[in-house]
Amino acid sequence: MTRPVRPFYIWVARLAVGGLFLAACLSKIHDPQAFALVVYRYRLLPDILINIMAILLPWMECVTALAVLFATARWRAAGSFLIGGMLLVFTLAISLNLIRGIEISCGCFSTRADVAVSDGWNLFRNVALIWLSTVVFLDAFRRMQAQAEERPS
Amino acid sequence: MASCAILLLIAGGTGLVVNALRPASSRLPWANDWSRHIEAKAFQAGIPVTFLMGVRESLLDEDIVVLDARPYEKFMEGHLPGAWSLPIGEVGERIGDYVHLLAAETPLLLYCDGADCSDSLELAIELRGYGFSDVTLYPGGYEEWQAYGGDIVSGGMP
Incomplete structure (x- = not known):
């Protein structure tokens, strides 16, 4: 049985989601102290969790991005599911700060100080990425199911 | 899962x-003990903070007065464009001039050396005590501005 050819847009979605998350983790891994300050400035986490978040989050972004870009359907599904979850949390955090009037840069792709302050564009971009990660997840999930059906019982 | x-x-x-x-x-x-961080202290004192991009915009706003809380010698070596010098140690002697020159509702932007200095925060608290209501802190301070490559002016006040 031949597998269906994957539509072009799935590749684009994988490249966009995986590529952006891979790009996003680089500056955070490079300078964890600057990223901890970014996390602190959100004023959403208790102090005790700020550094732990700054240590773990960039690697969560890195590992899930690699899974979406290069792994088999099972790991791709898990990676895109986790990326969708992270994006939901990021979107909620940025929204809360916009509502509270806290003017900080989102720290999404850079920990530098000269990055523009978060605004509605960040929310729009995140919603678009959530949609793309859902597309990647559904494709990977369907492939997992197809592979399971192909296996001899 | x-x-x-x-x-x-x-x-x-x-x-x-x-x-x-x-x-x-x-x-x-x-x-980390984030409660000792200058931004946490400002937050606890109810003083708003702004960051590099906000400072860039503030410097273009002629209504905002920028105050340098560092010692006068450091101010003379270099400061943010348009800044006035008001070292924290000299507030008592010089505040009279500022109260005379500035309305209480004048927006003030304060800075000192950087994230490890608290002079600008102490100055912000003092100035609020003197009736200035619109005081904002730039915790990144001179060091961040200089590292960013922002314009630096040396010499006396404008």
Whole structure:
């Protein structure tokens, strides 16, 4: 049985989601102290969790991005599911700060100080990425199911 | 779900190992005392803070007065464009001039050396005590501005 050819847009979605998350983790891994300050400035986490978040989050972004870009359907599904979850949390955090009037840069792709302050564009971009990660997840999930059906019982 | 948990374990393990292997200067401790951070103190004192991009905009706004809380010698060596000098140690002697020159509702932007200095925060608290109601702190201070490559002016006040 031949597998269906994957539509072009799935590749684009994988490249966009995986590529952006891979790009996003680089500056955070490079300078964890600057990223901890970014996390602190959100004023959403208790102090005790700020550094732990700054240590773990960039690697969560890195590992899930690699899974979406290069792994088999099972790991791709898990990676895109986790990326969708992270994006939901990021979107909620940025929204809360916009509502509270806290003017900080989102720290999404850079920990530098000269990055523009978060605004509605960040929310729009995140919603678009959530949609793309859902597309990647559904494709990977369907492939997992197809592979399971192909296996001899 | 098991795959998600495995990915999280891989990510968490890698993060912890990489952090442990970093040189001490860039290693992140498990927890910092963030309550001692200048921004936390400003937050507790109810003083708003602004960051580099906000400062860039503020410098273009002629209504905002920028105050340098560092010692006068440092101010003379270099300061943000348009800044006035009001060292924290000289507030008592010089505040009369400022009260005379500025309305109480004048927006003030304060800075000192950088994230490790508290002079601008102390000045902000003092100025509020003198009736200035619109005081904002730039915690990145002169060091961040200089590292960013922002314009520096040396010499006396405008």
